[in-house]
Amino acid sequence: MSLHNHDQDVAALRAFNRLYTRRLGLLNPRLDKSPFTLTEARILYELAHRAKPTAAEITRALGLDRAQLSRTLKRFIDKGLIETSEHPQGGRGRPLSLTKAGRNVFAGLDRNTRDAIGALLDALPPGKRSSLLSAAKSIGKVFEESPAAEIVLRDPRPGDLGWIIHRQAKLYSEEYGWNGDYEALAARILADFVQSFDRAHEAAWIAEIDGRIVGSIFLMRGDRPEVGKLRLLYVEPEARGAGVGAMLVDACIERARAVGYERLVLWTNSVLVAARRLYERAGFKLIDETPHHSFGHDLVGQTWSLDIK
Numbered sequence: 001m002s003l004h005n006h007d008q009d010v011a012a013l014r015a016f017n018r019l020y021t022r023r024l025g026l027l028n029p030r031l032d033k034s035p036f037t038l039t040e041a042r043i044l045y046e047l048a049h050r051a052k053p054t055a056a057e058i059t060r061a062l063g064l065d066r067a068q069l070s071r072t073l074k075r076f077i078d079k080g081l082i083e084t085s086e087h088p089q090g091g092r093g094r095p096l097s098l099t100k101a102g103r104n105v106f107a108g109l110d111r112n113t114r115d116a117i118g119a120l121l122d123a124l125p126p127g128k129r130s131s132l133l134s135a136a137k138s139i140g141k142v143f144e145e146s147p148a149a150e151i152v153l154r155d156p157r158p159g160d161l162g163w164i165i166h167r168q169a170k171l172y173s174e175e176y177g178w179n180g181d182y183e184a185l186a187a188r189i190l191a192d193f194v195q196s197f198d199r200a201h202e203a204a205w206i207a208e209i210d211g212r213i214v215g216s217i218f219l220m221r222g223d224r225p226e227v228g229k230l231r232l233l234y235v236e237p238e239a240r241g242a243g244v245g246a247m248l249v250d251a252c253i254e255r256a257r258a259v260g261y262e263r264l265v266l267w268t269n270s271v272l273v274a275a276r277r278l279y280e281r282a283g284f285k286l287i288d289e290t291p292h293h294s295f296g297h298d299l300v301g302q303t304w305s306l307d308i309k
Contacts, residue, residue, distance in 0.1 A: 023120065024116075024117075024120070025116065033112050034108070034109045034112060036109060039062075039064070039068075039072070040072055041109055041113075042062055043058060043062070043064075043069070043072055043073075043076075044076075044081075044098075044102070044105070044106045044109065045106070045110075046058050046061055046062065047082060047096060047097065047098050047102070047106075048098060048103070048106045048110075052085070052095035052096065052097050053095065053096055054094065054095055054096065055069055055070065055073060055094075055096065058096075073096070076102070079101075080099055080101050080102070081098065081099060081101055081102035081105055082096055082097065082098055082099060082102050083096075083097060083098075083099050084096055084097075085097070121133075141210070149209045149210055149242075150209070151207055151208070151209055151214075151242065151243060151244055151247055152207070152208045152209070153205045153206070153207055153208075153247065153248070153251055154205070154206050154208065155204065155205070155206070156204050156206055156216075157206075160206055160213070160216075161190045161194065163213060164186075164190070164206075164213075164216050164232070164234070165183060165186045165187050165190060167213075167234065167236070168182070168183075168186055168232065168234050169182055169183035169186065171234065171236075171237070172295070176271055176295075176297070177296065177297065178295035178296060178297065179295055179296035181294060181295045181296065182294075182295045186232060189231060189232060190218075190232070193218060193220060198221060200259065201219075201221050201228070201259050201261075202218075202219055202220050202221060203218075203219045203252075203255050204216065204217070204218045204219070205217050205218075205248055205251050205252070207235070207239070207244050207247065207248055209239060209242070209244075213236075214235060214236040214238070214239035214244055215233075215234055215235040215236060215239060215244045215245065215248055216232065216233070216234060216248070217230065217231075217232065217233045217234075217248040217249065217251070217252050218230070218231045218232050218252075219231075219252050219255055219256055222261075222263075222265060226260075226261060226262040226263060227261060227262070227263050227264075227265060228256040228259070228261035228263070228264050228265075229264070229265055229266065230249070230252050230253075230256075230264055230265070230266040231266065233245065233248060233249065233266075233275060233278075235248070235274075240274065245274070245275070245278045246278060246281070246282070249278050249279070249282050250282065252264070253282060253306065253308060256308055257308045261308060262307070262308065262309040263305060263306065263307055263308065263309070264284075264305070264306045264308055265303060265304065265305045265306075266279065266284070266303070266304050267301060267302070267303055267304075268301075268302050268304065269299045269300060269301055269302065270289070270299070270300040270301075270302055271299065271300075276302070276304075279304050282306065283306050284304040284305060284306045285304065285305055285306070286302055286303075286304055287303050287304065287305045288302065288303040289301070289302050289303075
């Protein structure tokens with residue numbers, strides 16, 4: 001990533017943060033008509049949704065400074081909102097819980113917050129509301145610590161091939177500066193694939209994570225009956241490193257073997273380093289390199305081959 005693009009990305013995220021905090025009222029000294037700051041409200045939320053947590057557990061959950069949390073908890077104790085008890089195993093950390101007064105205070109704060117968010121959503125047209133909720137879910141998935149998402153390989157559906165042409169052309173333009181000639185090439189390859197599709201010897205796979213297309217690959221007939229071609233492998237940037245590319249390549253190899261090909265070949269360019277590593281790990285061997293000028297750049301084309309008989 002260039003320094004220019006990095007600065008643009010930083011500016012875009014900061015602009016979103018400014019808008020987000022202002023629209024949700026997070027800059028107000030008190031949250032949702034309550035006597036609490038945002039930090040205090042988050043501590044109350046943890047106390048209400050955890051079974052007698054210790055101060056250390058809340059510190060880890062919220063990433064707070066221990067001294068700051070200690071001062072806040074003391075204020076809550078003084079106001080009669082929380083109480084402590086002896087550790088059941090005799091540990092040093094004293095479990096915390098909300099008192100009846102604390103539960104009532106939290107219930108009021110929670111109600112006010114729900115009403116405020118509900119009002120914000122109700123003020124939006126249905127289309128914008130749907131877009132906001134979808135974006136919120138996507139942002140949550142980016143930052144949440146969760147098990148690796150399941151990768152699903154499926155057959156292409158109507159509209160998928162146009163999407164693949166669009167995404168590959170856009171990604172190669174952004175990452176390598178390739179011009180529209182690559183988009184035209186990909187469109188021709190897939191048009192020919194559809195028009196002369198041979199179910200007995202050809203196949204295609206679309207990779208999805210959480211219903212989003214994150215990659216694809218194609219098995220096509222080669223120049224000789226015993227040779228198949230691996231073509232148009234791509235993986236979305238956010239899915240790289242998750243095993244999507246390896247899964248797609250393995251699926252293509254296994255199908256090529258199953259339909260009776262003796263050899264699988266592919267053509268790529270030396271600048272596509274990540275893809276080349278995938279091919280090498282799968283057992284492909286580099287058999288030819290030829291300089292060429294394509295897609296607006298001087299490139300080195302490479303032919304790779306895998307014996308699968």
